Amino acid sequence: MAASCSANRAVLNNCVKLQIMCNRHHCGGIFIRRIWTTRSKCQLQSKLQCKSAPQMVGVVALEIHAQIQAASKLFSSSRVGFSAPPNSHVSFFDASLPGTLPVLNRRCVEAAVTTGLALNCKINTKSLFDRKHYFYADLPAGYQITQQRVPIAVNGSLNFSYLVGRKRNEVMTKSVRVRQIQLEQDSGKSLHDDQRSQTLIDLNRAGVGLMEVVMEPDMCCGEEAAAALRELQLILQTLGTCQGNMAEGQLRVDANISVHHPGEPLGIRTEVKNINSARFVARAIDYEIQRQIEVLESGGTVLNETRAFDSKTGKTVPMRDKEGLQDYRFMPEPNLPPLFVYEGLASVPDGVDPAHAVLIDRLKAQLPELPGVKRMRVMEEYGILPEHSFTLVNEDGLIDFFERVVQATVMEPRKLIGWVIKELMGNLNQQNLKIRQSPVSPEALAQLLDLLESGFISSSAAKVVFQEMWKAPEKSVEQLVKELDLGLISDREELIKICQKVMDAHPDLLQVIRGGNKKVLNKMMGIVQKESKGRANPVQLINILQEMTS
Numbered sequence: 001m002a003a004s005c006s007a008n009r010a011v012l013n014n015c016v017k018l019q020i021m022c023n024r025h026h027c028g029g030i031f032i033r034r035i036w037t038t039r040s041k042c043q044l045q046s047k048l049q050c051k052s053a054p055q056m057v058g059v060v061a062l063e064i065h066a067q068i069q070a071a072s073k074l075f076s077s078s079r080v081g082f083s084a085p086p087n088s089h090v091s092f093f094d095a096s097l098p099g100t101l102p103v104l105n106r107r108c109v110e111a112a113v114t115t116g117l118a119l120n121c122k123i124n125t126k127s128l129f130d131r132k133h134y135f136y137a138d139l140p141a142g143y144q145i146t147q148q149r150v151p152i153a154v155n156g157s158l159n160f161s162y163l164v165g166r167k168r169n170e171v172m173t174k175s176v177r178v179r180q181i182q183l184e185q186d187s188g189k190s191l192h193d194d195q196r197s198q199t200l201i202d203l204n205r206a207g208v209g210l211m212e213v214v215m216e217p218d219m220c221c222g223e224e225a226a227a228a229l230r231e232l233q234l235i236l237q238t239l240g241t242c243q244g245n246m247a248e249g250q251l252r253v254d255a256n257i258s259v260h261h262p263g264e265p266l267g268i269r270t271e272v273k274n275i276n277s278a279r280f281v282a283r284a285i286d287y288e289i290q291r292q293i294e295v296l297e298s299g300g301t302v303l304n305e306t307r308a309f310d311s312k313t314g315k316t317v318p319m320r321d322k323e324g325l326q327d328y329r330f331m332p333e334p335n336l337p338p339l340f341v342y343e344g345l346a347s348v349p350d351g352v353d354p355a356h357a358v359l360i361d362r363l364k365a366q367l368p369e370l371p372g373v374k375r376m377r378v379m380e381e382y383g384i385l386p387e388h389s390f391t392l393v394n395e396d397g398l399i400d401f402f403e404r405v406v407q408a409t410v411m412e413p414r415k416l417i418g419w420v421i422k423e424l425m426g427n428l429n430q431q432n433l434k435i436r437q438s439p440v441s442p443e444a445l446a447q448l449l450d451l452l453e454s455g456f457i458s459s460s461a462a463k464v465v466f467q468e469m470w471k472a473p474e475k476s477v478e479q480l481v482k483e484l485d486l487g488l489i490s491d492r493e494e495l496i497k498i499c500q501k502v503m504d505a506h507p508d509l510l511q512v513i514r515g516g517n518k519k520v521l522n523k524m525m526g527i528v529q530k531e532s533k534g535r536a537n538p539v540q541l542i543n544i545l546q547e548m549t550s
Contacts, residue, residue, distance in 0.1 A: 056296065060220060060224070061217035062228065063214050064212070064254075065186075065211075066115075066232075066244070067210060068108045068209035068210065070111065074145075075104060077103075078094055080208055089204045094206045096142075102145065110358055111211065111242075113363050117364050124152055124153065125340060125360075126338050127339045128333075128338055129183075147182035151181060155177075156177070156181070158175070159173070160228055161375070162230075163390055164223075174219075175218075176215050176228050179214045182211070185209070185210065187206060188205055213232065222281065222282030222286035222289075223282055223286075233251060237396070252275070253274070253276075255271070255281060257272065257285055258270070258292070270305055271305075274308070283311075287316055341358040343360050344359055345357075383413065383414050384413060384414055388417050404446075408446035408447075409447075410450055411452070415453075427470055447478075486533070489536050495544050498531055498532050506527065525541060
């Protein structure tokens with residue numbers, strides 16, 4: 001059995017593609033430390049278990065509800081605004097008063113088409129609206145307008161990469177099929193008052209436009225699902241079609257999870273509803289996979305049920321079973337005609353105002369650089385490591401800050417990346433600030449790095465100046481260097497005096513160095529730098545010390 005496991009580990013290692021220099025045609029000759037093949041590491045590990053102990057594997061699909069970034073709701077002119085006073089953004093249609101009719105928001109249609117294009121979907125030039133009937137207090141009409149039969153976008157894919165390994169410096173690539181993207185209304189919100197044993201209804205959210213992104217069961221674990229969610233969140237934010245703030249409910253996730261033995265039919269799935277963070281998505285899925293495996297291994301049966309994730313306990317808990325399939329009584333929406341979008345201006349029929357038509361080719365031309373493409377570009381253009389490209393692109397606004405610094409300084413991008421990621425982000429995270437709130441501008445940081453690159457200040461002095469820039473952003477870099485007296489000491493006579501003072505204070509170290517132990521010379525150099533407050537020119541300093549201790 002041990003030999004079998006060793007063989008399996010060797011096979012797993014062989015599945016790793018060590019790629020020092022990629023083919024320039026495919027990825028621009030970018031250096032990548034280690035790239036897993038598109039087969040998931042989770043699947044490989046699961047399938048390469050010892051034959052005497054076959055393991056069940058997880059199967060995961062996501063349904064993601066993304067709130068469309070628009071000024072008004074999907075079918076009414078009511079404004080969209082988080083944390084507004086309850087029931088302050090509610091039209092007669094949102095409250096389902098008799099005689100009111102839906103009027104489709106063009107911005108929501110364009111957002112759905114743009115998202116579909118970014119996810120490699122086929123855009124249906126004709127899509128339909130349906131009524132999905134169910135009764136709940138925060139759904140005043142008793143039905144939701146959605147797209148069940150013919151959604152606006154189908155048959156796409158979400159390509160994403162994420163970092164794995166102990167040092168998080170290995171890149172895993174993956175592609176997940178997107179079954180469809182459909183437009184639909186959001187429901188209202190139930191506010192439970194436990195003290196008074198009552199539930200209040202806020203209809204501000206009722207009728208807000210949603211894009212439901214339905215993914216196929218192509219994932220195997222929580223890490224993969226969380227990475228897919230984060231990539232989709234970045235794409236939506238880049239497109240401007242959804243702000244993606246999960247804490248405000250702008251992005252909500254339902255996870256469908258089952259387990260089975262590889263090669264056998266898929267198992268009975270459970271659905272974990274309304275998960276509100278990527279971290280919780282990973283935890284909920286991994287817990288649910290393990291729970292289902294334990295149920296089956298103990299001779300039990302997994303129930304087809306809806307569950308919720310309790311973030312305090314890290315467990316999923318039952319909400320309701322699905323043994324009796326709910327009949328939503330889908331029917332065509334009688335108050336909305338088919339939704340038409342057009343490939344281009346030439347395909348707009350007579351009688352349709354081109355100014356009001358949604359044109360696919362126009363939206364495609366306006367697509368921005370997507371996160372995956374941007375990561376590859378910055379690695380190729382600036383020669384930075386994959387893990388650094390993830391940090392730059394994934395942090396909101398950081399890549400723009402970085403590129404502005406690059407344009408304004410003579411320092412190489414590979415050298416300045418540490419200043420942006422460690423110094424800048426370290427200070428921002430300590431004070432819980434966003435990039436746009438940084439007191440140090442890209443241009444000011446570039447000026448500091450130019451002084452460092454020219455040898456006018458040392459690296460340790462530059463870090464001191466940076467902290468002072470953070471406290472006093474109104475002062476120039478040169479002014480702070482002068483006030484703090486941190487300019488590099490390059491005068492030979494002054495450096496000799498400092499070195500002599502240190503040697504007089506540490507005769508024991510001098511004796512060891514002269515006895516042939518040159519390694520101690522570095523220790524003495526550190527003491528001299530401390531004495532000079534990091535201002536001694538390191539190149540001159542090492543030469544002087546070698547002369548004086550020989």
